[in-house]
Amino acid sequence: MSEQRKGSTQTVPPSEESSAHREPSAQEQAWEKNTLQPALEKNPERQTEFTTISGHPIRRLYTKADLANWDPSRDLGFPGEPPYTRGIHSTMHRSRLWTMRQFAGFGTAEDTNQRFRYLLAQGQTGLSTAFDLPTLMGYDSDHPLSEGEVGKCGVAISSLADMEVLFDKIPLADVTTSMTINSPAAVIWAMYLAVAEKQGADWKEISGTLQNDILKEYIAQKEYIYPPEPSMRLVIDTFEFGVKNTPKFNTISISGYHIREAGSTAIQELAFTLRDGLEYVEWGMHRGLHVDQFVPQLSFFFNAHNDFFEEIAKYRAARRIWHKAMVERYKSKNPRSWALRFHTQTAGCSLTAQQPYNNVVRTAIQALAAVLGGTQSLHTNSLDEAWALPTEFAATIALRTQQIIAHETGVTNTVDPLGGSYFVETLTNEVERGAREYIDRIDAMGGMVAAIERSYPQREIAEASYRYQVAVDKKEKIIVGVNDFVAEEKPLDILQIDETVAHRQAARLKKLRADRSQAEVDRRLNALRAAAKGKENLMPFLYDAVKSYATLGEICDALRDVFGTYEEVAIT
Amino acid sequence: MPEKKIRVLIAKPGLDGHDRGAKIIARALRDAGMEVVYTGLRQTPEMIASAAVQEDVDVIGLSILSGAHNTICPQLMKLLHEKGMNDVTVLVGGIIPEADIPALKQSGIAEIFLPGTSTQDIVDFIHKRVALS
Numbered sequence: 001m002s003e004q005r006k007g008s009t010q011t012v013p014p015s016e017e018s019s020a021h022r023e024p025s026a027q028e029q030a031w032e033k034n035t036l037q038p039a040l041e042k043n044p045e046r047q048t049e050f051t052t053i054s055g056h057p058i059r060r061l062y063t064k065a066d067l068a069n070w071d072p073s074r075d076l077g078f079p080g081e082p083p084y085t086r087g088i089h090s091t092m093h094r095s096r097l098w099t100m101r102q103f104a105g106f107g108t109a110e111d112t113n114q115r116f117r118y119l120l121a122q123g124q125t126g127l128s129t130a131f132d133l134p135t136l137m138g139y140d141s142d143h144p145l146s147e148g149e150v151g152k153c154g155v156a157i158s159s160l161a162d163m164e165v166l167f168d169k170i171p172l173a174d175v176t177t178s179m180t181i182n183s184p185a186a187v188i189w190a191m192y193l194a195v196a197e198k199q200g201a202d203w204k205e206i207s208g209t210l211q212n213d214i215l216k217e218y219i220a221q222k223e224y225i226y227p228p229e230p231s232m233r234l235v236i237d238t239f240e241f242g243v244k245n246t247p248k249f250n251t252i253s254i255s256g257y258h259i260r261e262a263g264s265t266a267i268q269e270l271a272f273t274l275r276d277g278l279e280y281v282e283w284g285m286h287r288g289l290h291v292d293q294f295v296p297q298l299s300f301f302f303n304a305h306n307d308f309f310e311e312i313a314k315y316r317a318a319r320r321i322w323h324k325a326m327v328e329r330y331k332s333k334n335p336r337s338w339a340l341r342f343h344t345q346t347a348g349c350s351l352t353a354q355q356p357y358n359n360v361v362r363t364a365i366q367a368l369a370a371v372l373g374g375t376q377s378l379h380t381n382s383l384d385e386a387w388a389l390p391t392e393f394a395a396t397i398a399l400r401t402q403q404i405i406a407h408e409t410g411v412t413n414t415v416d417p418l419g420g421s422y423f424v425e426t427l428t429n430e431v432e433r434g435a436r437e438y439i440d441r442i443d444a445m446g447g448m449v450a451a452i453e454r455s456y457p458q459r460e461i462a463e464a465s466y467r468y469q470v471a472v473d474k475k476e477k478i479i480v481g482v483n484d485f486v487a488e489e490k491p492l493d494i495l496q497i498d499e500t501v502a503h504r505q506a507a508r509l510k511k512l513r514a515d516r517s518q519a520e521v522d523r524r525l526n527a528l529r530a531a532a533k534g535k536e537n538l539m540p541f542l543y544d545a546v547k548s549y550a551t552l553g554e555i556c557d558a559l560r561d562v563f564g565t566y567e568e569v570a571i572t
Numbered sequence: 573m574p575e576k577k578i579r580v581l582i583a584k585p586g587l588d589g590h591d592r593g594a595k596i597i598a599r600a601l602r603d604a605g606m607e608v609v610y611t612g613l614r615q616t617p618e619m620i621a622s623a624a625v626q627e628d629v630d631v632i633g634l635s636i637l638s639g640a641h642n643t644i645c646p647q648l649m650k651l652l653h654e655k656g657m658n659d660v661t662v663l664v665g666g667i668i669p670e671a672d673i674p675a676l677k678q679s680g681i682a683e684i685f686l687p688g689t690s691t692q693d694i695v696d697f698i699h700k701r702v703a704l705s
Contacts, residue, residue, distance in 0.1 A: 133586070136587070137587050139587075145587060145614075145616070147643055148586065148639075148642065148644060149586060149587050149638055149639070149643075152640065153588070153638055217589075221589055221590065222589025222591060223587075261590075261592070262590075262591075262592050349592075352687070352688060353667075353687040353688055386667070387667060388639070388667070462595050462599075465596060466595075466596055472690075479688070482688040483690070491669075494669055497639065568612070570610055570611070570612030570613070571595075572582075572594075572595045
């Protein structure tokens, strides 16, 4: 196991400092001598070193000696107060449960609208939209590159007409909606705002979340269209527009989820996500926005992986780092900027195709970590998602998992039940320190855009991902049903999306193009192009374009004309 | 004299950008002594077939997770055939429903590796396959 440690990308493994300073009490020393040593001689431990799923070393026992420099009034505080280690609200889940927000989307807008209404009827409390790959890449469903991909990984949305169907009979004034869209986020948001307006909902009152996190696309998920500079401009345009027009809408969800899914460690997930957050803050301030004007509308999104305590430590450390950065680095005066609010999704990459019913158990444990870590909103994966998008049956169990945690386990009865645990507090300190080291390194490179251009985070993640795969192949890390406890099994009934979705979409687009005023579409797309060449905020131009039923592909193409496209340097 | 190294093209077709698997396989095959070319993201079947000819590879590994395999694989096999690359071994790794596997194999895909496959199994398969041809 020491190999793993040697291969670590952190120059100083975070635990070494604390172990070096560790001064066990006389009682602890006596325990080691009188109780531990004889026991070890009789029954040696199963491994020479124990590590988290991220390869972070874990001690046999944590005691007061591990928290020698820990000051509870400074490092822990009280819930709802800085540094927010214990949570951002004083009563946490006693007053309000997290939002149960299941990510859904497949086929056409009609198909997904039905699933949305089903989930709301089952007691889900917010919506979350998955778009298909053509939509995520800014192509219409009838584009040649969309062939084979329409409606497969999410819902196909090519124009405002599709968006109107997607939210048909769903009151956007009452339901908060999250939209997982990044490169074309501003366009899809313009469509959403147009639907809200048509329903008569007040923009000042509507709430929801636009993912809109382009930096993690370059780092991990790779659904980018334009180069970083113009992409960042679009993001800041949405911040600026949101401050003025939709004060309750989260204009971004700064996401570690995809970074973790790409194979990062917990510390890398935390560090890259928070450094992305700081990058957005700096670009927003550079635009001339005041930090406390737009930061309250920034939200976060983390993964909940298998390693229970490491995940809890990660969420607690996230709040502490963010608070400190806002106050010290940006001189923020508004507590609403200091409190890091986050959504969590259980780890898709932890689901196994083998013995898929075991995924219900994995997801439940991951969800519990998110709840104990103080999440504001949660998606639990379905048991069949290593194979396909979930069936209604599987999606219902996933939602019920959250309802069981919320209403049956009692974990919501008290705030931060793990606060003060020697282990959890030590791990929180170590994860925080590891993340800060990364943040300092990226600062030294000139910020996240510069680091991305050097492939720094991409390379760190690829290293960690390969290290984990080697550990799994060598059975140093066990995945039940995959590299141990293997069994023969029957295939699962899964959701299949056929090509009729693509045909229906193509027919609908043909009709749309015939029915709309082409002259008006051209005029508005030309206005968008002209504005993109200058420095104006593009949101009003995007809004005008979508209202004329210009398609997503046409709008993204207009911006491609001006911004160009981006290709990464492929590293392996 | 050292044996000629096995040449592999790892390709990521379609619009999906999830490249964790493709990168792991590229590195594992390289660590196993093969020459590996990774195409990068969003390659069309035409681009993959051309790269396979140009790099004169023995094996093409496609990483597909998006559900587009039934469209992409037959197109690529047809193009390879047109270019006279009938001896190249084409492998698919990713999320492929079991019901789709027979048709893919029928179209000429040599093997399909599902989630959870160890990298050693893929290395062994390639060694065995290339030794036979």
